[in-house]
Amino acid sequence: MMQKYQERLYWHVRRMVYEHDDANDVIQNAFIKVFRSIQKFEGKSKLYTWLYRIATNEAITFINKKKRKSTASLDDEEAGINTQLAADPYFDGDQVQLLLQKALETLPEKQRLVFNMRYYEEMPYKDIAEVLDTSVGALKASYHHAVKKVEASLRAADNY
């Protein structure tokens, strides 16, 4: 099961936490939780949405902990993502990708999650609804807003 889903879940987490070391910690903790609670899986949802849910919750917990420890202001954090990614040895994205990540950082956490799952992973709304425990209608609205915001950010960067 791990080998089947690890890569997919890793990238899902990585898009949330950005840094490889953080993503590694989160994904390992998530899988350990999966091992501990696999017997509790009742099969009411798909296995992979259940796994996604655990990984997502772990990532959110990690992000919140990091925010509590951090004393940086919101402006600093937004500017910091670009600097952080540019300095990250495990990021080789070009300027466009940097701008895109910066735009995504401005989204509320849940909206960013919806965007990532829909845009990058092309997950159906039904599956995203199982992962995030949100209605399909709300997800559609959230995704549409997210896309508009990101597009506006990219255009505002005057590269297009």
Added chain:
Amino acid sequence: MYIKREVNGQLSTTNSQQSTVNGQRSTVNSQQPTTNGFLKKYFIPMESQKDIRDELNELSPLLSKLDKREGFQVPPSYFKKLTHEVLQKAKTESAPAHSVPQWQQSLGNIWASIWQPKMAMGLATIALLVVASTFFFNNGSETDSFADLSSISDAELDFYIQENFDELDMELFADAGDASVEGLIPSSIDDEVLNEFYEQSIDDMEISDLEELL
């Protein structure tokens, strides 16, 4: 980018879940490793990849044209090692702790409970009460007070009696045993003064009291 939408464990484990497979099929990545000798097909119930991309194109042609490569990378062979690391970590966390004798555990628990705030406060209060009562009873002891009296000089005693004569309990003097009245009266008082005092006292007394004395 193709989604690795593998058929989940529902088909292989519980046949009752097969009813969820109702959607369209998309292209299969033939390089995908198989499980149990069967080809895995992609089933995207209700929405196809085409649907999802059409939606994006409608919302934002700009984003639709962007290369979805994110630029994130991983160290070499990371995913090959990940499984092993996770399993090791899971084993370490579930390993039983070094066994400690039961009596030692109980002692440790008792010791720890003593230092709990409430327990510590209670013990401190009890100690304080014990110390305070020791001081209190020691200071109130008659033996000590009598021992102290011996250090007081006669002159001091005389002075005290003169100053507080009205407040003294005459019965104490009456019970003094062999001590005579003359012995109780300070010798420094003049007889004339004493006589004057007696006469004044007699004048102040009631007739009934005088009769008792006689």
